[in-house]
Amino acid sequence: MPSPVGLLQTKATMNLHDLLEHHGLGANPFADEDAQTDPVFQGRCRSSVFHPNWDKIYGDPSSPATSIVFGEKGAGKTAMRLQIANQLHEHNQRDSDSKVFVIEYDDFNPFLDRFADRLSSRKRRSPDKVLAEWKLWDHMDSILSLGVTDVVDQVLGVRRNGNGSNGNGEQVNKLPSDAAKRLDRFQKRDLLLLSACYDNSLTETFQSRWYRLRKRLRYYPWQSWFIRGIGVAVKSAVIGTILYTKNYSWLATVWPWLIIALGWAPWMAQVWRWWMQARGVSKHLRAINRDSHPLRQVLMQFSGRDINGQPLPNKYRTDDRYELLYKFQGVLQALGYAGVVVLVDRVDEPHLTGGALPKMKAFVWPLLDNKFLKQPGFGLKLLLPAELSEYALNEDRDFFQRARLDKQNMVPSLEWTGQSLYDLANARVAACGTENQQPRLQMLFDDTIDERRLIDAFATLRVPRHLFKFLYRLLVAHCQSHVDTDPVWEVPLSTFETQLAIYQRDQKTLDATLAG
Known part of the structure; x- marks a missing residue:
């Protein structure tokens, strides 16, 4: 009589690792869903697989322009942000005469927390009242703070704060080693003035850092x-x-x-x-x-002739902020950066918005100002939730006159076709191939599932996140349907159709729950 251990071994299900290895895959192409932690995306796919609207959104880095993108959850907005940063990093290495300074404006909680603390206790208790007070100049202050802090960090040679990363540990913004010597007296004054207002280091006191910067710049008042x-x-x-x-x-x-x-x-x-x-x-x-x-x-510490008449953010208005932004661009131009790109993402994640559409609208809408979005040498890439597009289309005439969305390279929906999702899945499979192997997606399925059926099925999934979830679930379900002593290396049509129906049903239930 066989032992209990032998019975368990003969009845063990197929191993997913063995299935992938059989097809020449060194890793699971569909295990990760977040682009920031996805090694497959960070490898080959980041620089080789792009959304069909990529050219319109990315534009020409030598002449930065604004783009407004609306996409549902899982459509790849964060992946696109990382791709933009990576492409700008490559552009900066290739073309030193038209480099672009990147500001990643995607962690809003520190700014919103400080902002809320300035309000009265009555307003502070209500996120709606807090966000109703948030204006364009608060966005400008936040963006300037990120950019100025990055520049000061590099001039002082201290550890970077993480802004301007291409998603692979490499910094997009890298100032020349002789940055302090490239600035004339007035540009040094401008950088010190910007530092006085916006430098926001968490590792050093404000005054000691400013005095070190003055000494490094050799500015003597x-x-x-x-x-x-x-x-x-x-x-x-x-x-x-x-x-x-x-x-x-x-x-x-x-x-x-x-x-x-x-x-x-x-x-x-x-x-x-x-x-x-x-x-x-x-x-x-x-x-x-x-x-x-x-x-x-x-x-x-400034000399009177240098500081008199200079703008300061000491009023509730944008005029002074625009002048300070121009000064920041002037400093960057002297350091070899012809343009500035601000990447705006994850507006549904701050705790004050909580994913609620009216709150996200209150936070984002001040940014939609044509004067701000159309500054020379300055471009914003706004990656926004798809639901906000309906709010934008239902706004009144005054909003459209102020925002001029027709000039902002707007993509109303970050849609993926069945063909584009098929190409994406194929690229991920190829990216996971082991040495001397060239695996294809079609190899995972038997002959009864042709390319046309896969494309039609993928079209119903709409976005990459659903695609990855479904394919991962499908492969696991297939392995659980077979024992390791009698493996089946291709997914049959029956398993494919059953798992697709189950996934679509579960997704509809989840969507209904979230909507309710």
């Missing part, structure tokens, strides 16, 4: 030091006179104190002026933490 030197000189002269004449009774009169006060008057006037300016910036810079006192100390 002689005029500011001269004004402080007047106060020191007058005070020293009064004290020296008293000590030299030994006329200590003079200290009991008002005159020595009045002379010292007059000597310090220019410096005190500066303190009052920049204290008021720093207070205004601290109040109106809602998405970035800035305390008035340290900011006042930093602003006083």
Whole structure:
């Protein structure tokens, strides 16, 4: 009589690994669904498989332009963001004269948390009220903070914050080693001014980092030091006179104190002026933490001729932010970057929006301003949930006049045809091939399932995420239907049709639950 162990061994199901290995696959092409953690996508597919609308969305990197893409969950928006970053990285390596600086604007929680803390407790309790207060200039402040922090990190040679990654650990934005020497005095002033307002390092105090940046740039505010030197000189002269004449009774009169006060008057006037300016910036810079006192100390380090008349984000308006954005672009141009691309993704993930469409609309809609979206040398790639497209199409005339969606390279639906999904699946299978193997998708199925049937079935799945889920489930179900002592290496038509019907039924149930 065979032992229980022998019975268990003879009744063991097929191993999925053996099935893949039989067809020359070194890994499962459909095991991962998130592009950020998908090794198959990060390998060959990232630079070889693109959505049919890729050219319209990506555009010409030498002349960055805005694109607005609406796609349902699983349609590949995050994969497209990583592909854009990767293609721009390759462009920057290829063409040093028209490099593009990339800002990944996809983690909104830190900015929204700081913003909510600035509001009253009554408004803070309601996400709807918080998001109703969020304006275009708050988006601009957040974008400038990411870009400026990245530049300052590189100039100081500190560990990068992760912005501008191509998804494979390589940085798209890489400043020249002599970046500090390429800037003239006014560009150094602009970078220091931008740093004072927007640098947001979590590893170092604001003031110590700013002073290190000033030292690295070799910016010396002689005029500011001269004004402080007047106060020191007058005070020293009064004290020296008293000590030299030994006329200590003079200290009991008002005159020595009045002379010292007059000597310090220019410096005190500066303190009052920049204290008021720093207070205004601290109040109106809602998405970035800035305390008035340290900011006042930093602003006083600029020479009067350099800082007078310069824009500061000290009002609830976009005018100053546009000027600061132009300054940032000017600094980047001096460092070899002809354009800026901002990648906007994952707007359904912040805890304040919670995936709710009205909240996402309140957060995203301020960005849809034609003046902001059409700046020279500046492009936004907005990768938005498909449901927001209905809101956009139902807006009034004033919205369309402000947003001018007809000029923004809009893709109303990131659709995938059955053919494009078939090509995508085929490419992933080929990417997982072992050495000297060239596997194809069709090899996984028996002859009763032809290419036409696969394309028709894939068309009903609509997006890559559903495709990967279905194919993974199909392969597992096939292996569970056979024992390892009598393996069947191709999926039969009956298993394919049964699993497709089950998956579609489960997906309809899930969609109905989410909609309810």
